[in-house]
Amino acid sequence: MKTLLPTSTAGSLPKPSWLAEPETLWSPWKLEGDALTHGKEDALRVALQEQQQAGVTIVSDGEQTRQHFVTTFIEHLHGVDFENRKTVKIRDRYDASVPVVVSEVSRQKPVFVADAKFLRSQTQQPIKWALPGPMTMVDTLYDDHYKSREKLAWEFAKILNEEAKELEAAGVDIIQFDEPAFNVFFDEVNDWGIACLERAIEGLKCETAVHICYGYGIKANTDWKQTLGSEWRQYEEIFPKLQASAIDIISLECHNSRVPMELIELVRGKKVMVGAIDVATNTIETPEEVADTLRKALQFVDADKLYPCTNCGMAPLSRDIARGKLQALHAGAEIIRQELQQANA
Template sequence: MPVRLPPLPTMVVGSLPQPDWLIDRDRLGHQFPPRVRAAELWRVPERFLQEAQDDATLAAVRAQEEAGLDVVTDGEIRRESYSNHFATALEGLDLEHPGTVRNRSGVDIPVPRVTGEIRRPAPVQVEDVRFLRAHTDRAVKMTVPGPFTMAQQAQDEHYRDDRALALAYADVVRAEIADLFAAGADIVQIDEPWLQARPEVARRYGAEAVTRAIEGAAGPVHVHLCFGYAAMVSERPEGYSFLAELADTPADAVSIETAQSHLDPVTLHPLRGKGIALGVLDLSTPDVESPATVADRVRRALDHVDVDRLALSSDCGLKYLPRASAAGKMRALAEAAEMVRAEL
């Protein structure tokens, strides 16, 4: 039975800081998020890695519960980056001889090279959501990289058609989403930052790929847009270059950032009637905002959204913050939600 959520349910986008004893955080913070595997980041020998990741995931779950969040994730603790954990588990890729793609910062990075049909030989994150479901009685959310973003993070030498590649990724994401809901997820989020990073391409088939991936899902699916991790991309534009295009997709909610970008809530009008997961934690600084500051960020959006379908979240993932900062920001989020609920 789905967990009943309060008004303005609180959650993080997905990732939380991984412990220093688990991953080389200094090295992680000085390179762009890997798109191919980066096993060298793990500090724990491979034979102990799953057990260590289990322990760190439990710590992430408890941190969210102790902060008072209503929806918890697994913290993406088992992932080297938000996308490569899933993307590199697929077939049809040459990971030993990667290709290159220029990222949003203008840097050429190694990416999977598509040499055959994209297939999902087995569910990728089902055991992750089962583990999460077994260790909390709160609503749980699992995140999956979106099809458009994965297609943009790959060098295609098979389909020779970027739309066809994105739709192939959509098919494997659709199958994964079905398995995640069957395994106990209450919410699934697909991460699509490259809809914002590549708006000209996204307008041709981005909404089509998202729709193909999430249509008919057994539960609510959130589509997360962002301007990139604050640790990697410091400059924020004044608004989203791809947002209104999601209004006609089957997404239950669109997850956006407003804290660091100071996004004008008028920007959300094209999504009126759609759920919004409002990012109200600024991740560009380890300083912990007061609950009053976070509550003010919520209030400024209330006249521009459907409050009954509003969730409160972090701008993006908390992966690159100190653990104490992440815990403090999550507490501020939960306390701010209580303040605003009392005013509704």
């Protein structure tokens, strides 16, 4: 029987201290060679167990095998120079040293497929796998070849589609594309961003999701949020076109954010991963706080289409806090399941 309100995480979970520096985004690996390969597999097992013990329905790898949600994918592509980096402003918020596109981009071999097969071998539960979206990939690079964000995005969409098809064949149930850039470049999103995303999911039979958040709980993001005023209406710009798109699930930030909940009405008919856990604070939500966020969301999304989730990835948090937040997500969803069952009894 299908679980009502299936829970999941938006992406990353903290890495064990023997693999990478705790509570540090994009920490270098502490192991190398075969030890690193085995260490990543062990970390993936641990992340899976953390989710299972917390009662998470749709499990993931917790992004244990990658340093960064975008560049780890790009590292495996042909045509990108990681040695001679350039500084760019990412998502109009902060400067970062990024790799440079120097020639035609292509994917010579699978990137995450072996990891996905390994996760699939460890569990019978539905699994979700995250990939960077085309627009966010473009925004995390310096393009010295195509000289056009749109052209490069279409190339990445083709490459992502190749990877996604192999992930589906490896047994992945939901493929999620992370597109934080969708919250910033509204004209581009509507002109070509959503079209590129649809190219990335072309021909897939598994479910597809797009995750659009306001970023990890790092200073550049929290400072930016302070400038957005009392209501965050970014989603309003892009939801109408997303509602008409072929994407199955839309994943968004809700808890402790200033996103007006009624904006979810604009994607009525889609499944919605409602972020009910704030990843930018060390405070662990109570089950009742989670339930309250879900109750509000249920005014605008049908119960069979509501997927309780975290706002974003939890890589920068401590493992204890992440564990507590996962348990709160499960307990809060359970409160609402009981309420819905009683209402239908």
